[in-house]
Amino acid sequence: MKFEPSERLDPKAKTVWRISNVIWAVPLLGAGAFASWFARSVVEAPLLVWTLPILGALFLAVLSIFVTPTLSWRRWRYEIRPDEVDLQRGIFWITRTLVPLARIQHVDTQNGPLQRRFGLSTVVFYTAAGANRIPELSAPIAAEVRDQIAALTREQDEL
Amino acid sequence: MNYEPEEMRPGQPKGEPDGDPHRRTSDGETPRSEPSNEKPESPEPNRTESEHFESPSDSRSESDESGVSERLEAEEGRDPDDEPENPKSNGGADDETKRRETENPERKDEPEEMKANSGSETPGSPGSETLGSEVPRRLHPTSMLFEALKTARSWASAAAIPGIAALFGGGLSVWVIALVLIGVSVLLVVSAVWGFLSWRATSYWVSGGAFHLRSGVLQKNERTIPLDHVQSVDTVQGFIQRVIGSVSPLKVVEVRIETAGGAATETDASLSAVVRDDAASLRREVEGARREATGDEEGEEVGPTVLRRLTRRELLIAGATSGQIGAAAAIIGVGSQFFDDFIDNFFSRNFVEGIFETIAPYAFLAVMLIVFAVGLFAWFLAIAGTVVAYSGFVISRSADGKYLNIKRGLIRRYEATIPISRIQAVRVTEGLLRQPFGLAMLRVESAGYGGGTEDVGVSTTLFPLIPKGQIRAFLEETAPEFAVEPPLTPLPRRAARRYIFRAAAPWLVIFAVVGTFFFTSGLSAAIGPLFIGFINVPLPPTVYFAVPAAFVLLLAAFYGWAAYRAAGWAISEDCFVSRSRTLARTTAIAPRRRLQSRNMSRSPLQRRVRLATLRTRVASGTGGATFEVVDMESSSAREVIERLGPKGGESGGRESGVG
Numbered sequence: 001m002k003f004e005p006s007e008r009l010d011p012k013a014k015t016v017w018r019i020s021n022v023i024w025a026v027p028l029l030g031a032g033a034f035a036s037w038f039a040r041s042v043v044e045a046p047l048l049v050w051t052l053p054i055l056g057a058l059f060l061a062v063l064s065i066f067v068t069p070t071l072s073w074r075r076w077r078y079e080i081r082p083d084e085v086d087l088q089r090g091i092f093w094i095t096r097t098l099v100p101l102a103r104i105q106h107v108d109t110q111n112g113p114l115q116r117r118f119g120l121s122t123v124v125f126y127t128a129a130g131a132n133r134i135p136e137l138s139a140p141i142a143a144e145v146r147d148q149i150a151a152l153t154r155e156q157d158e159l
Numbered sequence: 160m161n162y163e164p165e166e167m168r169p170g171q172p173k174g175e176p177d178g179d180p181h182r183r184t185s186d187g188e189t190p191r192s193e194p195s196n197e198k199p200e201s202p203e204p205n206r207t208e209s210e211h212f213e214s215p216s217d218s219r220s221e222s223d224e225s226g227v228s229e230r231l232e233a234e235e236g237r238d239p240d241d242e243p244e245n246p247k248s249n250g251g252a253d254d255e256t257k258r259r260e261t262e263n264p265e266r267k268d269e270p271e272e273m274k275a276n277s278g279s280e281t282p283g284s285p286g287s288e289t290l291g292s293e294v295p296r297r298l299h300p301t302s303m304l305f306e307a308l309k310t311a312r313s314w315a316s317a318a319a320i321p322g323i324a325a326l327f328g329g330g331l332s333v334w335v336i337a338l339v340l341i342g343v344s345v346l347l348v349v350s351a352v353w354g355f356l357s358w359r360a361t362s363y364w365v366s367g368g369a370f371h372l373r374s375g376v377l378q379k380n381e382r383t384i385p386l387d388h389v390q391s392v393d394t395v396q397g398f399i400q401r402v403i404g405s406v407s408p409l410k411v412v413e414v415r416i417e418t419a420g421g422a423a424t425e426t427d428a429s430l431s432a433v434v435r436d437d438a439a440s441l442r443r444e445v446e447g448a449r450r451e452a453t454g455d456e457e458g459e460e461v462g463p464t465v466l467r468r469l470t471r472r473e474l475l476i477a478g479a480t481s482g483q484i485g486a487a488a489a490i491i492g493v494g495s496q497f498f499d500d501f502i503d504n505f506f507s508r509n510f511v512e513g514i515f516e517t518i519a520p521y522a523f524l525a526v527m528l529i530v531f532a533v534g535l536f537a538w539f540l541a542i543a544g545t546v547v548a549y550s551g552f553v554i555s556r557s558a559d560g561k562y563l564n565i566k567r568g569l570i571r572r573y574e575a576t577i578p579i580s581r582i583q584a585v586r587v588t589e590g591l592l593r594q595p596f597g598l599a600m601l602r603v604e605s606a607g608y609g610g611g612t613e614d615v616g617v618s619t620t621l622f623p624l625i626p627k628g629q630i631r632a633f634l635e636e637t638a639p640e641f642a643v644e645p646p647l648t649p650l651p652r653r654a655a656r657r658y659i660f661r662a663a664a665p666w667l668v669i670f671a672v673v674g675t676f677f678f679t680s681g682l683s684a685a686i687g688p689l690f691i692g693f694i695n696v697p698l699p700p701t702v703y704f705a706v707p708a709a710f711v712l713l714l715a716a717f718y719g720w721a722a723y724r725a726a727g728w729a730i731s732e733d734c735f736v737s738r739s740r741t742l743a744r745t746t747a748i749a750p751r752r753r754l755q756s757r758n759m760s761r762s763p764l765q766r767r768v769r770l771a772t773l774r775t776r777v778a779s780g781t782g783g784a785t786f787e788v789v790d791m792e793s794s795s796a797r798e799v800i801e802r803l804g805p806k807g808g809e810s811g812g813r814e815s816g817v818g
Contacts, residue, residue: 083805090760097758100805128606129755129776129783 005079005086012118013076013136017069020114025061032057078134080148085125087132103127104153109142125149295362295373301403301411302361302432307354308399309431314346363430365444370416372428382428384416392416392442394435398570410435415574416445463564466636469552469623477549477600477624478542480592482743549623554637563637565619575619581606583777584749584784585621585641587630591742597627603638604779618779641748643734647727653768654790655723662719663712670708677704728773728788728799735775735803737786747786749777751803759796771796775803 035053039045071091079086085104087097104125111121121142123134137145353376361374365386372382394412396404404410414430433441469477550569556579557564565575584604593599601621625633634642678700725740735754738746754775761771771793776783788796 093760093762094766095758095760096800097756098800098804099756100754102805103755127755127776127783128778132756 005077005088007078009073009076009078009134009136010120010138010141011073012120012138014069014073016114016118016120016136017072018065021061021064021069025065029054029057029061076135080145080152082152085132085149087134097132099125099127099132101149101152101155104149107146107149107153109139109146111139123149295364295371296437297362298358298430299409299411299432299434299437300358301409302430303351303354303358305354305399305413305431306357307350310353311346311350314350318342318346361430363428365441370428370445372430384428386445392445393574394433394438394442395572395574397572400432412438414438414441463555463557465553465555466563467554467622467625467633469549469567473624474546474549474552475542476598478545479538480590480596480598480624481541481545482590482592545623549620552623554622556637563621565621567620577603577605577619579638582638582641583753583779584747584786585634585638586618587627587746587748589627589744589746593624594744598624599627599630601625601630601633604777604784606778618784640750641734643731643736643748645729645731645736647729647736647738648795649727650723650788650790651770651792654726654770655720657764657768657770657790658723658726659716659719662722663715666712666715670712674704674708726788726790728791730799730802735786735799737773737775737788739787739789749775749786753777754803755783757800757803759793759800761793765790765793769793773799 032054036050039050039053043050068091072089075089075091075094077086077088083101085099085101087095087099089095089097104127107123107125109121109123115121115136119139120136121139123137123142123145124131125133134142134145356376357374360376360379361372363370363372365371368386370384370386372384374380374382393415395415396412400411400413411432412435414433416428416430547569549567551572552567553565555564555566556562561579563577563579565577567573582603582605586602586604587599588602589599600623602618603621604618621637622633631642631644722740725738725744727738729736733751734748735751736746736748738744755778756776757774759771759773765771769792770790772787772789773791773796774785774787776785778784791799
């Protein structure tokens with residue numbers, strides 16, 4: 001096994017993740033603020049306790065907006081080898097996944113509204129035991145990867 | 160094709176000794192006349208049948224046009240075989256079926272003449288109609304009972320929880336009882352009516368190379384199963400059918416038509432009540448047509464091979480060691496809640512208190528006795544549950560060697576058919592109570608195949624109880640691909656610490672929280688007196704917390720250590736074998752070519768000590784199943800992942816060696 005798969009995701013992935021995490025941070029901060037308000041005015045908890053929820057939410061929001069996208073992007077690698085798809089991801093838990101092309105049943109590319117604005121696309125490939133994805137590739141590369149997987153899968157089937 | 164009937168006619172009277180020409184005419188005509196007088200709502204399928212259902216015999220005659228007379232003989236030659244099976248009033252059924260098949264084209268030539276007398280004739284001979292192959296047949300009227308019960312059951316289960324809540328919440332007042340009785344009687348009436356309606360709406364027939372089932376009271380539903388997709392026609396005698404059979408001469412069975420290897424659209428069909436002889440003829444029709452289609456005739460004689468049966472003794476042992484005691488105890492626990500209410504409602508307070516007063520001096524003994532009794536009762540429940548589920552467990556292999564067939568169940572016979580080629584992995588589970596005796600249970604993970612029954616090939620019991628020493632031989636017979644028993648590579652010693660910590664950590668957190676509460680809330684001061692009955696020496700309150708906490712932590716640590724000891728892996732004969740323990744020790748066997756994906760994952764702490772978690776996924780049911788080895792040597796994980804890849808067979812040896 002190679003030390004690391006060769007290909008990286010599109011650098012714009014960091015921006016997309018950041019924006020989507022900003023969107024997620026809004027309800028998170030809302031919930032934290034509500035919990036703090038509840039602890040302070042209804043339960044009348046001490047300062048140390050009632051500030052916890054909002055500070056926790058703030059911490060998570062900052063982390064997910066400014067830190068994790070970069071770390072995640074740095075770790076994310078993929079490679080389409082002649083017989084397998086090789087993926088590596090994870091910030092703290094580094095996961096390396098290998099999927100034989102012969103097991104892949106079909107391949108999709110998907111893109112959400114945010115991804116479309118940045119011209120990105122996600123490749124999803126399905127096996128009988130579930131789906132795997134390579135997120136945030138620039139649309140032309142995603143299409144290429146999709147076709148490559150499809151072609152190799154067919155080739156493997158014929159063997 | 161049209162001259163055929165002319166050739167056939169001479170044979171006709173022979174087929175039916177009491178050859179009454181009148182009746183014969185009506186029989187030949189039945190399919191045509193049906194729509195107009197018995198099932199006016201469904202003329203369409205009949206029309207198409209009269210064109211299609213011939214196909215098996217058509218193809219036969221076309222392939223050998225000059226051999227019509229030979230074929231005739233063959234046809235008659237088969238009659239004696241069929242005759243003894245239908246000795247009763249409907250004995251002519253098969254003759255009729257065949258005659259209709261052969262006579263069918265005739266109807267196209269001379270329909271007018273026949274229509275004339277058929278109209279008055281058909282209602283007079285219902286017995287012959289119910290058996291005709293292409294005529295929509297109804298289920299036996301007892302099916303109303305089954306449908307009614309099914310409806311009643313689904314309603315009752317929906318109403319059970321609010322009902323019970325009302326009973327116990329509101330107390331057992333007259334009004335509540337009256338309300339429940341009204342509810343029950345309404346339920347009974349509605350189900351009876353529904354049962355009748357759905358019996359009336361249900362009909363089935365075989366035609367055009369397919370089995371058709373029409374059903375549905377409000378929403379009409381017609382299901383078509385091509386005969387060559389039918390995998391088996393099973394007759395099942397459920398509990399009620401057995402009761403009916405034992406109190407009356409009526410032999411009614413449930414017929415299940417099962418398909419395999421198909422998409423989700425080809426679901427199975429189930430006919431809740433069919434007279435046994437009808438079921439037999441239906442099976443012959445379906446299977447006969449199928450055999451003709453595939454052209455293999457001799458397969459008929461070779462039956463399935465029984466591979467293993469669960470003996471009565473094994474059944475009881477399986478129950479006694481099933482480890483379902485926990486579940487049973489939980490049921491008893493819930494039950495005791497109602498018991499409490501029951502006591503409160505029906506016995507006077509004085510009486511109950513009186514009993515407690517008498518028991519009090521022996522409280523410790525009484526508690527022990529109760530615990531023992533509950534345990535024993537739970538154990539018996541567990542045995543009973545196993546007996547009900549696995550009684551008469553038989554696993555057999557089909558004649559063509561492609562399918563495993565499993566039958567089990569005491570009250571309701573349950574059947575599962577597993578295509579051997581679709582088995583993805585085998586799990587050997589050694590329960591806590593079974594491992595010391597060298598016993599295990601076998602399960603298989605199989606990929607989804609169309610089916611509507613409860614466990615859709617997700618994870619099926621292959622055999623409930625088997626001595627470990629016999630597993631390999633048994634697998635050799637059932638699924639040879641999985642018959643491996645390599646020595647496992649254990650995990651490195653430094654993994655033990657992680658296992659023990661992982662098992663104990665949640666308890667540490669729990670005890671930290673509980674301890675804080677215990678010492679800050681004043682409970683510590685109050686707890687001493689509670690134990691005065693048992694312990695008469697005053698103890699510092701810390702003891703009441705520390706002793707149980709230490710006991711639980713030790714137990715958890717021991718569990719972690721046991722999980723570490725159990726864990727291991729091996730690659731053998733192109734199979735990946737992995738073992739882990741969550742109470743029961745489970746060994747999973749998955750061939751390399753069945754692995755859908757492999758991955759290894761390392762947390763920061765694992766990276767520091769060069770350990771990794773290896774996961775493999777196989778298809779199971781509609782999703783997948785994961786087998787994992789936690790904390791194996793990082794370098795071995797890397798190597799295993801590589802060797803289990805598509806090219807793994809070429810590089811590296813066959814047996815595992817890396818530790």
